[in-house]
Amino acid sequence: MNDLTMQAQRLAVVLEEDPDAAATLSLQLRTLGMESRYCRHGQHLIGEVMARRPQLVIMALEFGQQDGISMLRRLAECGYRGRVLLLSGVERKIVRIAERLGQALGLQMLASLDKPMRLMELRECLEALGRVHPPGDGPAATPPCRIEELDRAFARQEITLHYQPQFELASGRLSGVEALVRWAHPEAGLLVPGRFLPLLTPDQNRHLTRRVLQLALEDAARWRRAGLSLSLSVNVTADDLMCPELLSLVSEARCSAGDAPVVLEITETAAMEDELLGSEVAARLHLGGLEVSVDDFGVGFSSLARLQLLPISELKVDRSFVSRLLEDAQDAAIVEAVALLGRRLGIRVVAEGVEDLACLGHLERYGCTHVQGFGLARPMPAAEILALAGAQSPMRASSAASGASPGSTP
Numbered sequence: 001m002n003d004l005t006m007q008a009q010r011l012a013v014v015l016e017e018d019p020d021a022a023a024t025l026s027l028q029l030r031t032l033g034m035e036s037r038y039c040r041h042g043q044h045l046i047g048e049v050m051a052r053r054p055q056l057v058i059m060a061l062e063f064g065q066q067d068g069i070s071m072l073r074r075l076a077e078c079g080y081r082g083r084v085l086l087l088s089g090v091e092r093k094i095v096r097i098a099e100r101l102g103q104a105l106g107l108q109m110l111a112s113l114d115k116p117m118r119l120m121e122l123r124e125c126l127e128a129l130g131r132v133h134p135p136g137d138g139p140a141a142t143p144p145c146r147i148e149e150l151d152r153a154f155a156r157q158e159i160t161l162h163y164q165p166q167f168e169l170a171s172g173r174l175s176g177v178e179a180l181v182r183w184a185h186p187e188a189g190l191l192v193p194g195r196f197l198p199l200l201t202p203d204q205n206r207h208l209t210r211r212v213l214q215l216a217l218e219d220a221a222r223w224r225r226a227g228l229s230l231s232l233s234v235n236v237t238a239d240d241l242m243c244p245e246l247l248s249l250v251s252e253a254r255c256s257a258g259d260a261p262v263v264l265e266i267t268e269t270a271a272m273e274d275e276l277l278g279s280e281v282a283a284r285l286h287l288g289g290l291e292v293s294v295d296d297f298g299v300g301f302s303s304l305a306r307l308q309l310l311p312i313s314e315l316k317v318d319r320s321f322v323s324r325l326l327e328d329a330q331d332a333a334i335v336e337a338v339a340l341l342g343r344r345l346g347i348r349v350v351a352e353g354v355e356d357l358a359c360l361g362h363l364e365r366y367g368c369t370h371v372q373g374f375g376l377a378r379p380m381p382a383a384e385i386l387a388l389a390g391a392q393s394p395m396r397a398s399s400a401a402s403g404a405s406p407g408s409t410p
Contacts, residue, residue, distance in 0.1 A: 011052060012036045015045045015059035015071065016087070021115070025058065025087075028119050032126050042071050049080050056126075060115075061088040061098060069098050076105035086112035092328060096320075150196065150204055154211060158184045161215050162379035165388060166231070166350065166372040169364050174389045176231030178265070178372065179216040180379050181208065202239070209240045217262070219382040228389050233263040233293060263314060265295040286311035293350075297338060315342050317368070319353020326359055339367035 012029055014036050016022040022038045029036045037052070039045040049057065057075065061068035068086060075084065084107050088095050095112050102109040113121050153159055163177035183191040200208060213234055220232045264285065285292055293314035317338050324331045335351065342349035351363045354373030363371060377388065 010034055011054040012056040012058055013039060013045060013048045013052070013054045015039045015042065015057070015068075017060065017062070021060075025122075028122050031119065032123055034126060042074065045071065046074055046078055049075065050078055053080075053082070055082045056085060057082060058085045058087060061086060061090055061094065069101060072098060072102045072105060072107060076102075076107055080107065083108045083110050085110045087115055088112060092330065150199060153183055153185075154207060158186070159208065159211050159215070160184050160381075161212065161219065162381055163219075163385055164372055164379045165377040165385070166233070166370050167376060169360065169368055169371050174230065174385075175370060176233060176261075176263075177385060178233040179212060179235075181212050205237070206240065209236055210245075219385075220262075222382070223385065223389075226386055228386060230385075230389075231261040231263055231291075233265050235265045235295065237266070261291055261313075262289075263291040263293045265293040265316070283311060312345075312347060314348040314350060316350045316352050319373070322351045322353045322359065322363075322373070323355060325362060326356060332362065335363070335368070336366040339363075342369075343367045 010033070012034050014022055014025055014029075016025065016038070017040060019038075019040075026036045026038060034056070036058075037048055037054075039048060045057070045059065048054070057080065059068055059071060068088075072084070084102055086095060086098055086102075086109075088098075099109050099112060160182050162180050162182055164180055165174055166176040166178060167173065168175040181193055183196055185191050188195075197205075216232055216234055220230065223230060291313035292311065293316060294312055295316045297315045297317055315338060317335055321331045321334050325335055326332075339349045341347075348370060349368045350370040350372065351359075351368045352372050354360070354363075354371045355375040357375050360371065380388070
């Protein structure tokens with residue numbers, strides 16, 4: 001690694017109209033071992049980024065005649081591959097729009113910070129930088145595989161599953177799992193879906209769905225023989241649900257898994273945009289003994305009338321609302337409204353993305369019935385599910401294993 005690269009990895013470029021705020025931020029960065037360069041204008045920022053390729057860009061959303069949202073587009077256009085941290089005192093909705101735009105443009109967005117920023121918050125952001133490799137830097141930057149390798153992965157049985165535990169909030173017991181696909185790549189190691197799903201052809205995607213269902217139902221059958229009955233959730237696409245083979249595949253395999261519920265999770269957008277999916281297919285799945293869950297609920301634009309008509313058994317509140325439940329009153333109001341909607345419609349409401357256990361009491365009061373997230377348990381191989389279920393208080397045991405404070409866990 002040359003001197004220029006090392007300097008770039010310790011450099012933050014700051015775009016801030018207020019020189020006093022910029023000076024304070026520069027002092028905080030230096031305290032945390034990072035140098036900074038101060039820019040007052042967007043063009044100056046782009047010049048610094050092009051010349052120095054810093055590890056971090058910190059910028060306000062409001063400055064001069066331009067705005068931070070337009071600057072995100074300019075950063076993407078110039079091919080910036082480091083991290084972006086937004087500072088703002090504007091309404092949270094505006095910040096979220098900016099964050100989502102940055103992600104859509106391919107920028108690596110850190111969680112934004114409100115002004116005035118505290119040193120502790122900045123330290124947490126810099127620690128996150130150390131845990132993540134920027135795109136273009138190291139082996140994680142490019143897909144470690146080719147399309148042909150995916151076909152061989154099926155033949156070599158390199159596709160495997162981990163399971164995200166799900167807990168009943170009232171009792172704290174382990175009640176279900178969500179199947180998450182992994183690729184045990186012979187050279188790159190265990191790959192998460194984001195590293196290979198974008199490469200799949202439609203045929204490969206259908207093959208993957210069939211494989212995931214088969215593996216998950218085989219594991220469910222083993223748990224059943226060991227005396228453990230859990231609901232089993234599997235993520236599927238709208239195309240999967242439209243495939244006639246899906247119903248027969250699951251129905252046949254369920255015979256060995258006993259009467260444990262099988263839940264097919266589909267994202268809110270896909271569930272609401274296809275009229276056929278909302279009628280014939282969902283009805284046939286329900287008649288076939290399968291349950292349908294709407295994943296990431298709250299981030300799409302749902303028709304509540306259609307939601308009332310669909311035979312849906314479960315709503316999963318998107319993690320973006322749950323993660324800021326204790327900090328943002330609007331997020332809390334959305335979670336509470338979804339939970340109320342679920343109660344009125346007789347639908348389970350699952351809060352996903354639980355990391356701070358202090359939010360469990362709020363979720364229970366709102367009416368959420370189930371929870372999942374890294375604060376409770378991280379995804380694990382099938383063999384570890386039996387041990388987790390055997391703990392006297394699974395939710396508390398999983399919290400301890402993840403290193404989180406038990407808090408008010410029931």
